[in-house]
Amino acid sequence: MSRFVLSGTPWPLPLALSLLVSSTSSERWRGAVGEAARLLAPGWDDDSYISDLGTLALVLHLRAQDDRLPQKVPVQEILATLAPVDAAGEPEFVQESWELLRQTGEAPPIAGQVEEGAGQVWLVQRDLGDRYLGGDMDELHGPGPSAFQSATARLRALLADLDEERREALYVVPVPSGSVQVQAAGGVKVITTGSVMAMRCTHKGCPAEGGTVIVDGMRARYVCPDGHTSSPRTLAPAHARWALRHVGHDPASSGRLLVDGLFHVPQVSESPRMELSANVWLRQQQRGSKADPEVLRRLDAAADEFDRW
Template identity: 35%
Template structure:
């Protein structure tokens, strides 16, 4: 992300809240916004709203309370818990897993926004197939591992007495859709591949939509998929650039792969789109 780009807290909250969000998750996200607002201008970190919302969601589910009733001491106890041997926040991870599974929507359930958020923040890349001495044999770090210390710093100035008087932060809804006359193409640094319907294999003439943290691809035969290659933030960025006001996209829609920065320009990111025809031969 460009360090000069302003990170809006209301927008980050909106990215976590699809229009169909269940009550507890909505309450957790809104409470996270309240707690983060005082320190946000000093240290805006996009991953922290989702991390704090997950913590509030998990603690409130575990204690049979509401996210607003979770105390600052309960939150900081998790943030200060000792990491495991890989320096991962094992205590927080286990509590999140337990809350999601007890609620009937474990990680991997793409129908629930809390499960989708947990999947993104808890994901660890597979270990490299190289000797242990060279860094192999250990899975990559999770986004949650880096979000929690930053979250601790953002909450450092708060006291229990201040919690009840914090103003609410109204999320900015993140909703967009457009019909694409060509294909939706997923872009990496060295490739672009058209996304096809998993049912009928059709690639052209689809409708792409974003609702909070969920991106969907609906083919001409109205088969809808939530392909893992469609990152909601990345699709929203692509639609904002190429389809203002929801106008149809004439031709192909280039969407950056979720592993790449969401604000990357696909035509500059991919060598095959950046180079003139024939320049690589």
């Protein structure tokens, strides 16, 4: 599972929703994400930020109570929650939200075991609250603003003119189930602009290739044909979902998908929106390269070898 799933790249609303909700998400979180989508859908376009959607969902999740659904949290209360900031300019509701997540069991049960134990809402909040995003991790530089800072400012502007009457008239946005399983008959390849690397099982002694990629909210997993599950660092949920376009599926799909041939997923270090044609080998294939297939095979093998380093 990779961090910073929610930053940077703007996504279509259904894809953004599929990354925010997992198959095990609580009704409270699903309701909060759905209501956030309903409030932001009228203005959502190609440049909209998934961080706005995630931030608003966290506020609604925090302010909903057992007897009050996220849809019933007043706009004025949302705006009042977004406003206060601490000395670093970070919104104060985030600390309150961490407390709630500890109470609701979203926090990882053992500190440090985030990859296995954390719930979806925890992962969303950690991603949006990371203040080292975009930095070079140089210790000489202190932490910068988190994604929350710009998201709260945008949300306050976006919601400023919304009253309860106009809110009532907004359409409900369907929230996806959260999980997609992609089984590729030809196997799974992780690509960069200069390499194609077969995804292989990391289980000791298992030689298997091919298998299934599972994307569930903020997590991406690989299951080899022998059933070993791993979370390769090269595999990221947004990258895997966006790559579904190239095998004829909606990136926001849920359920089980069968792919006839190969499933190419850009490596996490690449832009999640990297097109397959950016890869030199795939571009040659697409153009019907006249190169000797044996030469291409050797190039492919060399790229594989290089990537193992």
